[in-house]
Amino acid sequence: MSGAIHDTEVLDRLCPMHLLLSSTGFIRHAGPTIQKLRPQSPLAGKLFLDTVTVKRPRTMRGMDDLRRASGMKLHLAFRDAPRTELKGLLVPLDDGRTIVNLSFGISIFDGVQDYALTNADFAATDLAIEMLYLMEAKSAAMEASRRLNLRLEEARIAAEEQAFTDLLTGLKNRRALNAVLERLIAAGEGFAVMHIDLDHFKAVNDSLGHAAGDHVLQVVARIMVQETRSSDMVVRLGGDEFTVVLPDVRSENVLEQIGQRIIDRLEEPIHFKGEVCKVSASIGTVWVQRGDTPSRDGVLANADTALYASKHAGRARHTFYSPTLQGGAGFDPTASD
């Protein structure tokens, strides 16, 4: 090394975190910033290896080992608290002395906090300040993004709660059903409500999996839309339960035909990834006459009663509600599908 490098004033400015070691491993001079890390005790005069420990490479025993490690990246840490970790690069001089230049490496953020460092403690060419700037700027941006995501998530949940559509099938959902029933009842118009429960759906789900089950529900939904009139509204209540609201019904015959078409079409095998899924449907229907003023829940309960009668009678059937069904012969609300 040339003589100029011995000029500690030059080194203090270029490398404010350097140490100059004697041939016996004593610290002869400490750069202003590294000294700032130990404000209570001057580093000069101490043994280098008493002050810091060499964490990597592990084999460093003494100064002779270290001098041979010239040019290698050293992982160091102060022996006393705060045990700040440092990166080090060591260069032996011709006269037996050694220069160790130090930096915070990845511990920079903790370092500047622990020691209250300022811009002036780093050489202008050091990227430490830019790195700190970047960390702070990116954290602020991330925080703003995180808040935006939270707001969007809340908005999505709110929108979903207000939605009238069942996501899996694209049919209307229970909220939509309630709204339409309220409207029809308030207007005193005649309409029919058809509860449709799939038969054997649980078996498909259990034996072929949820993907097959979801596929069946989507096919079923399409069939129901195809087999009803455009003025009718098909609703998925959840699971394998569906409801069709049919305004403007002229005769029971129309309802019978629609119900039968739905059962017939649903009994056609549904193919899914080489497997065949077979389901059917039980239907219970309530026909509300113009001028009737039933309650919404009453209408739905009556449709349920008719549906259970169909299930009980052996499935794949269509039953119309009549007061005689209520608690009538053989009605068993615990009957499973």
Add this chain to the structure above:
Amino acid sequence: MHGLINRSIQNYFCANYGHALWSAVATRAGLGFTEFEAMLTYPDHVTPAVLDAVCTVLERPRAEVMEDVGTFLVAQPGYAAVRRLLRFGGVSFRDFLQSLDELPDRTRLALSELRLPRIELCEEPDGQYLLVCEAPLVGYGYLMMGVLRAMADDYGALVALEHCGRSEGIETLKIILIEADFSEGRSFELGARA
């Protein structure tokens, strides 16, 4: 224009004049909403429309409003991030002035979609500077003037600032650094959590 700019104008307005009056600004500007999202991008015509609406509602000239927004960005407690990020630019106010040319690039490093207008510092003799600001937004020079005034205070420097007018989309500021160490200023520790 980046939502951060629009949101800053909104924050400035709401902090000083309240949310109710901001609704009037949003309506007058034809926004169709009241809340700007800082991390979204809006069409360029929105920002001038909002500024026009602010000036109309407050019955204040654009220059004054822009300078206030600039000061607000740096000096408002609760918006420490901007002040801190600017302080990374230099150890002293003089140092900070020299870092201003870098400001658009520094900003882009933090938020790649946020493009600030180019600015260039020209040193004149006897401690004077000219700051040449591209100003796609009329009054951007005044906004920078507000930022500089607040930053000078932050560094504890005494400065005189003057807007030298606008021509061909460029607004120029004259900066006279009267005393670099006029007051204590605010401390800036690299590691302090904003």
